[in-house]
Amino acid sequence: MKLLLNDELIEDNTLASDYTALRYLREKRGLMGTKEGCASGDCGACTLLVGALEEGELRYTTLNSCITPIQSLAGKHLVSVEYLSQQNALHPAQQAVVECHGSQCGFCTPGFVLSLASLYEERQSTQQSIDRESVCDAISGNLCRCTGYRPIIDAGLSMTQVEPDYVALLSQNHKVKQTLSELESSASLADDGSKSRNYVQPQNLAQLIAAKKACPDGVLIAGGTDLMLENTQRYHDFDDLIDLSQVTEMTTIQDDGQYLTLGASVTYADLETYCQDKYPHISGLLSRIASRQIRNRGTLGGNVANASPIADIPPLLLAFDADMQLLNVDGTTRTVSINDFYQGYKQTLLATDEWIVSFSVSLEKLAQCHRFYKVSKRMEDDISSVMLAARFAIEDDKITEVRLAFGGMAGTPIRAVNAEQALTQVSVNDEQALQRAIEKIRAELHPMSDVRASSRYRLDMACNLIRKAWLALNNQEAVTFSGHAVSDTLLITGNEETNHA
Missing domain, CATH: 3.30.390.50 (CO dehydrogenase flavoprotein, C-terminal domain)
Incomplete structure (x- = not known):
């Protein structure tokens, strides 16, 4: 595993597959600003800012470090609250929280600050304004036990008005871009996705099949927003994990003129953005799912395969009579209707060593x-x-x-x-x-x-x-x-x- 933590290049191959980013920051690196409140992705005290290269641009999002395996963040830039200030100058999010008295007991404050910093970085890089709705969305996954939301929202609204002696946006850090680009190149050259180790990140379906054959008992993980609760809440230790979040064929959204095909590893956030103008009703529903941090990690396939009767994506797919493309480790594929997928409580048509690759929805039905x-x-x-x-x-x-x-x-x-x-x-x-x-x-x-x-x-x-x-x-x-x-x-x-x- 190689990643950039704040300004330090990390390489560590000694960690368990389910070792969380929160534990790594606190126990291995001594970065105590990131807090553990619930260990279930609900309170946001553990919020972490993560940067990744997307089409050559550096983009930062938030996630819950308490339920995120640290190895899933290989090749990324992890930013803890300690790193936000640069050259003795506070980040605008930090400065605004100070000036608006947004910190009460302080336990949840680092999470709020990183959520606000993510919004600031995004809106400044796209030159968009920050309004109350965007602030509330950014902090939707952060709970304040002191009930002090008003000054926190005030801080979010005033971030662009403070004038600290801050160097530059994180997304404009050319050194970070270069480092992540080098990590990306080295990973693609060194890893064919089939090596037997405790955490594997295949890059395509061929590598995924090879990884599953090499490690038949490996547990599939995508966003892990539900699976990791087995570890943090029920203290179940996973052995080998096979990460689906980087499989190209499973992370794309395609419109061929007849069908909209959604990869099973497409996140709620990605679909929310895609649907914002084209299908605002879908985008509106997605904005109600969990929190911003969870939507940045959680996937469509995970929500469907989990077979929870209270999941929000299955009814949506049922309404459109979606077809599901399934792939077996032996390379065979089949298509099933979402109407036939659920057989009983927590029971589905998925066979052993089979997983969801994508969903297909008729554009004609989407237009209705x-x-x-x-x-x-x-x-x-x-x-x-x-x-x-x-x-x-x-x-x-x-x-x-x-x-x-x-x-x-x-x-x-x-x-x-x-x-x-x-x-x-x-x-x-x-x-x-x-x-x-x-x-x-x-x-x-x-x-x-x-x-x-x-x-x-x-x-x-x-x-x-x-x-x-x-x-x-x-x-x-x-x-x-x-x-x-x-x-x-x-x-x-x-x-x-x-x-x-």
Whole structure:
């Protein structure tokens, strides 16, 4: 493993495959600014700034170091909070936090500072302004236990106004660019991706197959945002890990005029950026998944293969009848429909030594009316109580096809097939058909009760979300309320304004 940590070139081949970046910083390098708060990627105290070369440009993003294997960051530039200040001058993010009194107890402050620094670096390099929305997005994965968000947000908004004696943007550091370029070249020359060692990063599918054959018991890891909880929460030690995050064929987004193909290792953040202008409803849903740090690491394939009934990507793919391309270690491939993929709770069609390579979605279906609604107790960094992904095909003012896919309603992501049929081949504005569909929902779905919501609440919310989607189809405003229900604020987001129920 070779990487650049702050201004020091590191080479270390002695680490366990699941040794986290957080442990490495604190235990091996004595960099105590990075904190451990939750060890599950929820609080952001361990936030790390990571730079990578993308098409020759140096781009920095944040991630949760507590659930990131240090070896997954090979060839990258790791920036801890200690390195932000240069030549006795504070970074604008640091200076703004000082001037706005944004540090209270101070435990979470390094994470907040690095999240704000990432936003500052990005917006300065692209010459874009910083507004409240972008600041809140940047710190969405950072929790302040002192409830002092106002001065922290003030600091984010004032970063571009402070005038410290700062040298230059991190992304303009030519020495770092040169070092990462050299690391990239040396890695491609020295590593064929098939060597048997405890952490392997294949660069293409051929290398991935070779790595899996050489290490048949190796565990596949992409973003690791869920898998690494086995290590940090349940104290399970992994032996060999095979990293999918660099496999070229699995990290691309392609539009061939008929289908949009999404690599299984495409991150939420990459898809969010791609969809921002083309498919704003999808981008809106993605902005509700976890936090900025998690979206920078988490992948589509991981979310689907994990087979969680409360995952947000499966209902989206169900709504579009996506096809999945699977690859076996023996080199054979097959295509399956997402509608057939889930066999039961945590059970899928994936065979032993088989993995998801990509997803294909029809551009024609993407062009049809679609909406996504997620209900959760917090706006960011929270799991769905209920999620609906809806799609309507319209022809001559008649609904010709409907998809109503739910998360959080059963042991698997599920479609409400009977309700779909009730809304098919009817007029777009047929309210009686809508009422029949809602009645079908109540008869068809039997949601679970757990700590997030009761069965009755989930069923009521599912019916209301279908009505909301139908109103959007008819270009009508849904009735919204703002306030608190009992002691929880339940947030519903689609393309419309945020609603409180």
